[in-house]
Amino acid sequence: EPEVTQTPSHQVTQMGQEVILRCVPISNHLYFYWYRQILGQKVEFLVSFYNNEISEKSEIFDDQFSVERPDGSNFTLKIRSTKLEDSAMYFCASSGRNNSPLHFGNGTRLTVT
Amino acid sequence: RKEVEQDPGPFNVPEGATVAFNCTYSNSASQSFFWYRQDCRKEPKLLMSVYSSGNEDGRFTAQLNRASQYISLLIRDSKLSDSATYLCVETDFTGTASKLTFGTGTRLQVTL
Numbered sequence: 001e002p003e004v005t006q007t008p009s010h011q012v013t014q015m016g017q018e019v020i021l022r023c024v025p026i027s028n029h030l031y032f033y034w035y036r037q038i039l040g041q042k043v044e045f046l047v048s049f050y051n052n053e054i055s056e057k058s059e060i061f062d063d064q065f066s067v068e069r070p071d072g073s074n075f076t077l078k079i080r081s082t083k084l085e086d087s088a089m090y091f092c093a094s095s096g097r098n099n100s101p102l103h104f105g106n107g108t109r110l111t112v113t
Numbered sequence: 114r115k116e117v118e119q120d121p122g123p124f125n126v127p128e129g130a131t132v133a134f135n136c137t138y139s140n141s142a143s144q145s146f147f148w149y150r151q152d153c154r155k156e157p158k159l160l161m162s163v164y165s166s167g168n169e170d171g172r173f174t175a176q177l178n179r180a181s182q183y184i185s186l187l188i189r190d191s192k193l194s195d196s197a198t199y200l201c202v203e204t205d206f207t208g209t210a211s212k213l214t215f216g217t218g219t220r221l222q223v224t225l
Contacts, residue, residue: 031210031211033210035213041217042215042216043151043200043215044215045212045213050209050210051209055210056207056209056212089154091156098209098211099144099145099206099211101147101159101162102159102213103159104157105156106156107155107156109154
């Protein structure tokens with residue numbers, strides 16, 4: 001069964017540094033998402049992406065965040081200047097159709113020190 | 114603000130028991146609903162979609178009540194492997210891509 005893959009599985013960075021989280025969505029999917037989950041809290045929507053542009057973003061997704069689909073396979077989330085409160089598990093997800101359930105990657109655990 | 118509310122639990126049940134979870138949602142325009150399962154420190158995985166007519170998948174039955182804006186999940190004959198957090202999810206289509214909103218999850222612990 002095709003999978004969404006994310007790298008790295010764990011990223012440790014210092015406050016103020018830039019990080020790029022990488023995702024390879026399922027190959028024939030058209031809709032891409034980033035979610036995050038702070039330890040012990042619920043899964044929160046960050047951003048959705050379709051047709052090479054952001055469809056919707058949450059209030060969490062401020063100017064420090066950006067997404068890119070640089071080629072036909074990768075979907076990246078960049079945090080320009082990390083803060084301690086950015087420490088969380090970041091999940092990438094994709095779906096083939098607009099009303100289909102999402103398939104999640106296994107996540108990148110980001111630790112900001 | 115659109116919310117999905119769940120009892121966080123934990124629900125501690127013996128193996129073989131039947132357990133039910135409910136979830137309420139505030140967005141009356143929600144169109145699709147799902148139950149996801151999340152194991153500790155893992156990604157959410159789709160358990161089943163939820164339809165107004167109700168749907169069953171083996172030991173799992175999901176139901177949607179649009180009038181009261183709640184969703185239920187029934188697990189029969191619980192197994193140890195059912196121990197996980199169950200996430201109630203509603204879908205909004207206000208943008209060009211749908212957006213899933215997750216509940217806080219209900220933790221289930223099945224014991225011997």
